[in-house]
Amino acid sequence: MKYIQEFRDSELVKILRKKIAEITTKNWTIMEICGGQTHSIMKYNIEELLPERITLIHGPGCPVCVTPIEKIDKAIHIARQKNVILTTFGDMMRVPGSKDDLLSAKAGGADVRMVYSPLDAVKIAEENPDKNVVFFAVGFETTAPANAAAVLEAKRKKLKNFSILASHVLVPPAIKTLLSDENSKIDGFLAAGHVCTVMGYTEYEPLVKEFNIPIVVTGFEPVDIMQGVYMVVKQLEEGRAELENQYKRVVSKNGNMAAKNVTFTVYEIADMKWRGMGILPQSGYKISDLFSEYDAEKIFEIENINVDEPESCIAGLILQGKKKPTECSEFGKNCTPEHPLGAPMVSSEGACAAYFHYK
Amino acid sequence: MISCPIPKSEYENVLLAHGGGGKLTHQLIEKIFVSQFGNDLLNELNDSAVFEFHKNKLAFTTDSYVVQPIFFPGGNIGELAVNGTVNDIAVAGARPVYLSAGFIIEEGLPIDDLWNIVMSMKNAADKAGVKIVTGDTKVVEKGKADKLFINTSGVGVVYDNFNISSRNCKPGLSVILSGKIGDHGIAIMSARENLEFETEIVSDTAPLNGLVNALSKYSVNIKMLRDVTRGGLASVLNEIAASSGYGIEIEEEKIPINEQVRGACEILGLDPLYVANEGKLVAFVDDEKSEEILSVMKSLEVSKDAEIIGKVVDEHPQRVVMRTSIGSKRIVDMISGEQLPRIC
C-alpha cells in the first residue's frame, strides 16, 4: 500500500524511538485532537515506545464524541418519522442519545442506513423519490466540504426530498478553550493532519503565539505520530514554540481552496455546543439561510430541543484531557462498550473505548 | 415465572449486534439460552457436541444461515449452509457424514433463485463427501423472512485420538491459521456497499473436512481446532484464551491477508482481525510438530496460505496480545457488537 506502508516501517519507528529517548530530559504532556490519531496510537500502542516522561492525552477529536446529545435525539426523532430514510456514517450508529441510539431505532423499525460517502445518500434520495432522505452530516473541517458537496449535488439534480442534519465542529476554537483553562497541563499539540489538509495551518499560528505552545501538524501512521512527537519534544526541550508541519506530503500552508469554497458556499461559522464542553463561540458550522430548504432541522421543525447530559458521565473532563477514563467511577462498571453512558465509550476512537479495549 | 436475566434497562429488543459474534452474542447465549437449556454437553459451548453413543464418539451440530445478500461474490447462502455445518463437525475432530436442511422461504422468492441455491448445496455436499438426508420447508408471508433462511444440522464420527478442548490449550502449543483472513466479510460488504474490485474479492467458503482428515494422523498433537467465522480471528482466539485460562500471543506480520482485502479494510476503517471468514480454521498444535503440520496444510489447496501465527503463553492469562508490525505489543480484545465502517 503505497504511501501507507512506508510510514509503518519498523526501522524508522526504531530510529525515532531512539531519538526521542535521547532528547527527552523533562516531563512533557502532549495532546492530540484527532480520533484517527487516537486510534493509531492505541492500535500500535505507541505509548509503549515513548519514554515514561512523555504522556500522550487524547482531546475532543472525535466528532462522534463531541456531537451534542440533542443532535442524536434529533436524528432518532427524524428516523422514526413516516417515509423517512435516515442515512449516516457508521460511526454514529451506536452513540447514545438521551434514551437510545440509532442502532436501537433501526431495531425498532426505523429505516436507518449506513453510507460510506455523502454522495451515496444523494443517490438514495434519487432512487427513492417518495421518501424523505436525511443525511446525518457529522464531522470536523475534513468532512465538511464533502457534506456540503452533497447538498450542492442535490440542488444540481433538483431533488426535493434530500436534506441534512448538520453537526460540524472546528478544531482551533477547541484548542483555544483547552489552553485558556488555567489548570491546563498541556505542553504541546499534535494538530490533526487531515483537518489541515483541507484548511491549511494558518489558523494555528495565532494560537502558538497567544499561548506560547508548540503545535506540529501530524499525520496518522505510526512513523508520522512518532515524528510529530519528536518535533514537539525537540521544541519543548529547546525552549521554542513554533508551528511546524510533519505531514508535508499532504498538508500545505493554505490547504485546499476549492474544498474550502464548497464548505463556505453552504455553511457559515456559528457558535456550537460540544458534548461535554458546553457552547464554544464560533466553533462550528451551521447551514446558511440560502440553503435552508436542505436543513432537516427546519424541515422537521426540531430546532429548539435542548438536552442536559447525565451527571455520572465525565466525558467532558476526559475529552479535555483533565481525567483519564480509568479515573471515572463508572468506567468498566455501569459504562462499558456494550452499555455506554457517554460518547467516548462508544466511538472506536473514544478515549474510554480505547482504554477499555487496549489496556 | 422466572424473569428475564438480561435486565430491561439494557436492551428491550434484540439488536443486530447480538448476532455479531462478539460480547453481546455471548451475553445473549449465556443469559437466555444456556440458562434455560443448560446441560453438560451444551455448557461446553463448543461448535459441536461430542458424545459417546454405543461405543462411537459422535459430533452433532446445528447452524442457521441468514446472510444478506443471499447471492454474493464467491457463493450463496446455500453453500455457506453446507460448508459451515461440515466445518463445525470437522473442527470437533470428526468426519461429517449426514446433514439435515430446513428452509424458511419468504413468499415471492423466485424459483430460479431457490433452484440455484439448492444446486449449489448439492455441489457443496458432494465436494465435502456428505449426504443431506432429511429436511423441512416452510413458506412465510412476504416481509416475514428476508428472502430465505436456512438451518442445517450435521452429525459426524470423531477420529481416533482427537481430544479437542480448550482445556488442553497450554503453553507449549503453536497456533496455526489455515489461510488468508477477511475475504468473506469483505465480499459481503462489496455486494452491499457497492465497492468494485479489479480482481473480485470472493468469499472463502469451503469445506475443511478434507484438511482435518489429512491432519487426523496428528490427532494426538492437535489440542484445539476451531473454524474462524463471524467476529473474525480475534473473536475465536479470545474465546479460546478465555476458556483455556492461558494467554495467546500472535504476530501481526505473520497473519496472512490478501492485499485487496487489506485495501478494502483501510478504506472502510475496519480491522481485518474482526472481519468474517467462512473457510478458515485455527489449530493449536504441539510446538515440536508445528512445522510438519504446517507443511501438510500448505500442501492442500484449501490451506495453501497457512502460517504459524503465534503461541499459547503463561503471561496475560485469558487475553490475546499481538506484537504489532512496528514492534510494540497491544491487547486484542473481544469486539462488543458488529464492527461498523467508520469515517473517523
Added chain:
Amino acid sequence: MCLAIPGKIISINDSNPEMKMAKVSFSGVTKEVCVQWIDDPKVGDYVLTHVGFALTKIDEKEAEQTIKLLKDMGEI
C-alpha cells in the same frame, strides 16, 4: 477524524463538469472518487481520499524527503 487514505487514479470521468470523478485504486480495490477539488488530476497520480472525495494529491517528493530525513537521522 479523519480516515483518509492514498489511492492511485486509474481513469478519469469528465462527464459532469461540476463533479469530476475518477476511478481510484487502493491496493487493487477500486472506488469512484470525486476529484473536483484536485488541480489537474492525471492517471497515475496518488490522491488522499476521504468519504469518496479526493482532498489533495500526495506530494511524492515530500514523501521521499521525509523518509530520507528519517533514515539519515538513523545514521547519526
